[in-house]
Structures are given as C-alpha cells and as structure tokens.
Amino acid sequence: MRLFRRKKPKRYVRNKNGRLFNWAQREKSDLAVEFLEPRLLLASNNPTAEGAFSESIYHHANVPTLDDTATEGVREIVVVDPSVTEYQILTDEIQSDSDTSIFMLESNSDGIAQISNILKQYDEIEAIHILSHGSIGSFHLAGSRIDQEALLGSATALQSWGESLKSGADMLLYGCNVGAGIVGAEFVETLSELIGADVAASSDVTGSSDQGGNWVLENSTGPINTSPLSNLYYSYLLEAIEGTNDSDILTSNAGEDDTLMGGAGDDRYVFGDNWGIDAVVELEGEGEDTLDFSAVTTDLAFTIHADGKVSVTDGANLVSNVSNIENLIGGSGNNTFEFEGGGAGRHYRRC
Structure with a gap:
C-alpha cells in the first residue's frame, strides 16, 4: 500500500461558510x-x-501572551521540544513549582524565535532548561538542527535572550552528547557567549540508566548554580x-x-x-x-x-x-x- x-x-472554490479560497491550499x-x-x-x-x-506523543500549544500575574515570581523556564517521548514524565516533578513555567514548542516553526517570544515576557530569569534530542555539537528545536552554524546565523536573536536573564543565569541542555568532544565544547562555548549565561550540556548519553544514560551534564562553561532536572522513572534516552x-x-x-x-x-x-x-x-x-x-x-x-x-x-x-x-x-x-x-x-x- x-x-x-x-x-x-x-x-478557487467556496467553503461551507461561503468564502473563496485557493484549492492549492488543500493539496x-x-x-x-x-x-x-x-x-x-x-x-x-x-x-x-x-x-x-x-x-x-506531541502536544503542540501556541506560546501564550501572559499577564503580569502569570509571569510574576517565575525564576526558571523549561522548554520542551515536541520530539521528546513522554516528556510529561520529566516535567511532572516541577508542575507544582510556582517558580517555574513550562512551554511546549510548536513543530515546524522556528524554535529560536519561539523561545525569544517566551523570554520577552519575563525578566530576571535564573535558568533555562531545554529538553530535546541531541548529538555531538547540536540539539534539535521544533524540527530544526541547532549546530554551530545555526548559532552564528541566529546570533542577534540569541543575544536578545540575555535581556531576560539575571546576572549569573544558567542554561541546561538535556540531550545526548551535545557537549561531547572538541566540537561539542566549541558549541557550548559559543552558545554561552551569545546568550550571556553559563551553559551546561552532556558529553555522553542522557536519559534512563536502564538504557545506559544518566542525568549528569558533564560539560559546562562556568559554575552552574541551578539544580538539574532528573527523573529515575523516565525510561527513554534523549538521542536521535x-x-x-x-x-x-x-x-x-x-x-x-x-x-x-x-x-x-x-x-x-x-x-x-x-x-x-x-x-x-x-x-x-x-x-x-x-x-x-x-x-x-x-x-x-x-x-x-x-x-x-x-x-x-x-x-x-x-x-x-x-x-x-x-x-x-x-x-x-x-x-x-x-x-x-x-x-x-x-x-x-x-x-
């Protein structure tokens, strides 16, 4: 089959509401x-x-425009890529934490732009957690591969993230092998310089210990003051x-x-x-x-x-x-x- x-x-044809539209839109x-x-x-x-x-598996939601009440007191942002299997297991442990907001990215829409729109609604953020799939020197956002070239091509947008971050803020990248080797180290360093925050990433397999993974982010550009997410009940790996x-x-x-x-x-x-x-x-x-x-x-x-x-x-x-x-x-x-x-x-x- x-x-x-x-x-x-x-x-052009008419829909049930009588409006004209181009049939090509329905191809x-x-x-x-x-x-x-x-x-x-x-x-x-x-x-x-x-x-x-x-x-x-995918739960897509538009990034909301939040009022001052919704953003007040938030100190950490968790961004979840739609490709992460059963991500709810990872985020359940922080659902009740009023200091943290969780956002699900839309697939096939610029992931860096989506995060920029999220951060515009906040200030004095202490940590950004990104749950995604990774490989050496790259991770995935909303269907796109973010590597060294992508970072440099989005430098202006990434630099704007720093406007929402508190001095000494951290970014934690959860994805397999993102910070591994020379390529991974250069990637983490470039990202840190662009956003003006310390960045931590894994140099090995991230995820379930039953499948050979762990939740340690071995490679960092400076002192990481944020407690990393970890969940012993998550049975998957964050690799692609x-x-x-x-x-x-x-x-x-x-x-x-x-x-x-x-x-x-x-x-x-x-x-x-x-x-x-x-x-x-x-x-x-x-x-x-x-x-x-x-x-x-x-x-x-x-x-x-x-x-x-x-x-x-x-x-x-x-x-x-x-x-x-x-x-x-x-x-x-x-x-x-x-x-x-x-x-x-x-x-x-x-x-």
Missing part, C-alpha cells in the same frame, strides 16, 4: 491510496484505531537517529524507543515488528518522504489526521503525529486506515 498526494489544478490533505496488497480495510470510524491516538541532506534510510531499532530525524532529500523511515514508541521529525518541503512498515507482520491501524499528520500503531507500538510525510507503506498483516476530517473526499486507486 502506498499513500501519496494527488496534485490538483489551482482553482497537502488531498491524498491518494495505492493498494499493493489485498488485506486493506478502509474505515471512516474504525474501532481498531479509535482511541489509539487520544494521547499524542539522524539523517543527512541526502536521501537517507533511517531504521527504527526493535524494542527501543527512538527518535528518527530526517534532513533534506527523500527520506525513508523503516519500522519492523516491536519497533517501540517512536517519534519521527521531518522538515517541511524537504523531499518525498516515506513511512515504511513493510517489515511489520502484525495488523496496523493508520490514522491520517485532519491536519495531515499521520499516526500508526499495532496496539503495542506507536509512531504518532508525524508531519510532512508523502508516502505510506503498510505491513503484511491487515492495514486499517481512518481518515479524520473529510476523509471521504480523498481519492483512492487500486492496482
């Missing part, structure tokens, strides 16, 4: 399904898939399987909970049996990208959400709310599809 977009001619939700195996079940209200995605600017095949590890992050090019995300609770981060407009479940032998439930995002589960394993995917390949079991928000208007082809 292959799911792909069918191009429509640009023309992303006009999908075509090509059936490559006979055991495909299509349902507009499928009991197998119903409720499977009621609790999304990363693509390049070419066309890549990114394969999920069986029995592990992975984050797969593509770059430019036509990327293929490959899943097998017992793939885990995975997250996929794909950039908008970067190639013709595919979720490939052809190696899965269990029955699969696909949900194509009204906003074009895709979720897939076999009841035990899950990949949820994936954006910017053009193709879907089903498994060898029964593949059931639920289309939210006008699925009946899509086009199907069997061959």
